[in-house]
Amino acid sequence: MDMAGKTVLITGSTDGVGRYVATQLAISGAKVLIHGRDNARAQTLSDEIKRAGGAAPAFYQADLSSLESVRQLADAVIADHKRIDFFVSNAGIGSQNGGPGRRTSADGYELRFAVNYLAGFLLAYRLLPLLKASAPSRIVNVASLGQHPIDFDDVMIVRGYNGSRAYAQSKLSQIMFTIDLAEELKGSNVTVNSLHPATYMNTTMVRAGGITPISTVEQGGAAILHLVTGDDMAGRSGLFFNGMQEAKANPQAYDAAARRRLRTLSRELTGLPAA
Numbered sequence: 304m305d306m307a308g309k310t311v312l313i314t315g316s317t318d319g320v321g322r323y324v325a326t327q328l329a330i331s332g333a334k335v336l337i338h339g340r341d342n343a344r345a346q347t348l349s350d351e352i353k354r355a356g357g358a359a360p361a362f363y364q365a366d367l368s369s370l371e372s373v374r375q376l377a378d379a380v381i382a383d384h385k386r387i388d389f390f391v392s393n394a395g396i397g398s399q400n401g402g403p404g405r406r407t408s409a410d411g412y413e414l415r416f417a418v419n420y421l422a423g424f425l426l427a428y429r430l431l432p433l434l435k436a437s438a439p440s441r442i443v444n445v446a447s448l449g450q451h452p453i454d455f456d457d458v459m460i461v462r463g464y465n466g467s468r469a470y471a472q473s474k475l476s477q478i479m480f481t482i483d484l485a486e487e488l489k490g491s492n493v494t495v496n497s498l499h500p501a502t503y504m505n506t507t508m509v510r511a512g513g514i515t516p517i518s519t520v521e522q523g524g525a526a527i528l529h530l531v532t533g534d535d536m537a538g539r540s541g542l543f544f545n546g547m548q549e550a551k552a553n554p555q556a557y558d559a560a561a562r563r564r565l566r567t568l569s570r571e572l573t574g575l576p577a578a
């Protein structure tokens with residue numbers, strides 16, 4: 304796909320695979336909106352992109368563990384840009400970042416669920432009018448093969464917490480949301496897909512988990528770039544990919560009642576009106 308004139312927002316792009324994807328998209332001629340928490344890291348990336356021949360990216364600073372920050376991020380992007388062609392929801396916290404204990408977001412929700420899932424959910428809905436106005440446009444949710452079914456009696460994992468389960472629950476939530484949103488967006492020319500980029504890439508979250516990396520950000524980045532720019536992805540929506548291959552997610556993803564429950568809960572938790 305010719306990326307000249309296209310605008311891409313990618314969350315969590317001052318580190319890891321998001322950083323790689325942002326750089327590649329900028330080099331290919333897209334206007335890239337990078338997001339992260341740290342100004343200095345954003346400046347370093349911006350300099351690198353310019354040296355590599357891309358246009359200077361616009362930087363948006365927001366801590367996605369606060370829904371108010373998520374709303375402000377969406378408002379700032381909407382105020383600054385007339386179009387968004389691609390939204391890549393990539394920011395995430397691993398199973399062990401910040402230690403093995405249970406933590407909560409600024410809004411009091413389990414932290415992985417809040418940062419990895421609820422923030423992207425709310426951001427997608429806030430950006431939808433702009434994405435629809437820019438159609439054909441695409442949303443890509445960077446999820447994982449690490450998936451744990453949601454226990455709707457304990458979504459915030461108050462009982463028996465462990466980081467792996469929390470991470471995997473948040474990742475399956477992203478995939479369930481992808482399927483649901485694709486149905487909602489039928490006929491709009493806005494597609495939404497999710498993926499597992501690659502297994503144990505050499506990134507901060509993998510190193511924080513004490514895991515020896517077995518793949519590179521280039522491998523995972525190629526899989527994300529395929530969903531963003533691949534001509535073969537035109538019009539395809541609601542799918543889950545393992546790297547470059549379409550794949551099946553955890554069975555709960557295909558349970559329409561579970562998805563409806565998650566949708567209702569997510570709208571409540573993020574303050575969106577009931578659908």
Ligand SMILES: NC(=O)c1ccc[n+]([C@@H]2O[C@H](COP(=O)([O-])OP(=O)(O)OC[C@H]3O[C@@H](n4cnc5c(N)ncnc54)[C@H](OP(=O)(O)O)[C@@H]3O)[C@@H](O)[C@H]2O)c1
Nearest residue numbers: 315318319320339340366367368394395503504506507508
């Ligand atoms: N690494 C793997 O092997 C692997 C496998 C499957 C899926 N994934 C998924 O790939 C995505 C990217 O992960 P990565 O491996 O590249 O990890 P990473 O290097 O740790 O990068 C994570 C990014 O998310 C951002 N982030 C984390 N918490 C945030 C918060 N509270 N508010 C705002 N931004 C926040 C970070 O921002 P800062 O730059 O400000 O820290 C960073 O840019 C994640 O969704 C992850 O679940 C990764």
